[in-house]
Amino acid sequence: xxxxxxxxxxxxxxxxxxxxxxxxxxxxxxxxxxxxxxxxxxxxxxxxxxxxxxxxxxxxxxxxxxxxxxxxxxxxxxxxxxxxxxxxxxxxxxxxxxxxxxxxxxxxxxxx
Amino acid sequence: xxxxxxxxxxxxxxxxxxxxxxxxxxxxxxxxxxxxxxxxxxxxxxxxxxxxxxxxxxxxxxxxxxxxxxxxxxxxxxxxxxxxxxxxxxxxxxxxxxxxxxxxxxxxxxxxxxxxx
Numbered sequence: 001x002x003x004x005x006x007x008x009x010x011x012x013x014x015x016x017x018x019x020x021x022x023x024x025x026x027x028x029x030x031x032x033x034x035x036x037x038x039x040x041x042x043x044x045x046x047x048x049x050x051x052x053x054x055x056x057x058x059x060x061x062x063x064x065x066x067x068x069x070x071x072x073x074x075x076x077x078x079x080x081x082x083x084x085x086x087x088x089x090x091x092x093x094x095x096x097x098x099x100x101x102x103x104x105x106x107x108x109x110x111x112x
Numbered sequence: 113x114x115x116x117x118x119x120x121x122x123x124x125x126x127x128x129x130x131x132x133x134x135x136x137x138x139x140x141x142x143x144x145x146x147x148x149x150x151x152x153x154x155x156x157x158x159x160x161x162x163x164x165x166x167x168x169x170x171x172x173x174x175x176x177x178x179x180x181x182x183x184x185x186x187x188x189x190x191x192x193x194x195x196x197x198x199x200x201x202x203x204x205x206x207x208x209x210x211x212x213x214x215x216x217x218x219x220x221x222x223x224x225x226x227x228x229x
Contacts, residue, residue, distance in 0.1 A: 004155070035219075042221035043156075043202065056216050090155055099144055099163070099206075101217070103155030 002026070004093050004104035012110045018079040021107045025072050025093030031055075032074040033101060034066060037088040046089075049074055050096070078109075086111045114139045116205050118220035125193045126228050133188040133223045135203030145186040146204040146217070147177055156202060162186060173197070193227045200224050 005024045013019050025032050033056075034046040045058040049068035066076040072093075078085055088108050092101035115138045125131045137143055144163055148156040160171025167179045177188045188201060203220040 043204075043219040045216050045219075048216070058216070092156075099146070099161060100158050101156075102158065103148075105153070105155045 004091055004102055006089075006091050006104035006107050008107060009105065010108045010110075012112060013081050014112050015081055015083060017081050018077065019081060019109060020075055020077045021089055021091075021109075023074045023076075023091030023093075023104060025074070025091075026102055029093035029095055029102070030072050031094045031096060032068055032072065033092045033094075034074070034076050035090040035092065036060075037090055037106070038086075043090070046076065081111045083111050085109065114205060114207060114218045116203050116218050116220040118201075118203055118223045120223050121221075122224045122226065124226045124228065127195050128192050131190050131193040131197070131225065131227070133201045133203075133225060135186045135188065135220060137184050137186065137203070137205040139205050139207045139218075141207050143186075143205050143207060145177075145179060147171065147175070147186075147188050148202045148204065150200040150202065150222070152199075159188070159201075193225075195227050195229050198225055198227045 007022045031050045033048040036044045047066050048056040052068045063079045068074045088106045090103055090106045092103045094101045117136045119134055146161045147159040149159055150156045159175050160169050162169045162179045170176045175190050177186055179186050200222045202222050204217045206217050
């Protein structure tokens with residue numbers, strides 16, 4: 001099976017812009033979680049989707065949003081970008097009922 | 113509140129020596145515990161998990177971890193380190209339950225392991 005894929009791998013944006021990141025989970029995985037990884041804060045949970053519904057949400061401002069499609073693919077959007085949004089954004093998928101998450105390679109976002 | 117601590121930012125060991133990467137946790141009830149590894153410019157890879165049963169859990173690439181309930185620890189170990197084990201290691205925990213915040217994984221900040229030839 002193909003692993004979790006994330007596009008794009010790298011993005012450079014300027015402050016105030018918005019960005020959309022995409023994640024395709026492993027086939028058959030209906031749960032998708034998003035994380036922000038920065039050197040100082042480690043992995044911070046953004047949200048989890050299952051069957052097109054947000055099941056869990058982390059402590060991020062409303063500028064961060066996401067959605068999941070019927071084929072389990074997920075997108076996250078960040079509006080009004082700030083310098084502090086520069087990070088590696090990781091997507092992980094899992095089977096329903098399983099605790100093991102499978103991560104994609106991440107999207108490296110740089111905000112200038 | 114649930115939390116995970118990885119007390120060492122960096123661990124250095126010589127190739128062939130045993131390695132230990134430490135993790136302690138705080139969670140209400142019985143925990144689910146995980147170790148993941150991240151190689152440069154890659155996503156995280158699952159190594160092993162403890163859900164219930166034997167306190168010694170064996171995982172990928174020769175790694176194992178020991179669950180110690182009294183010390184609330186879940187240290188990662190390997191009897192003989194390889195240079196290729198050099199990477200960033202993350203411990204994660206969540207409380208048992210499938211709804212609400214109990215389902216979220218709480219992550220440590222990571223420990224950078226350097227294995228010297």
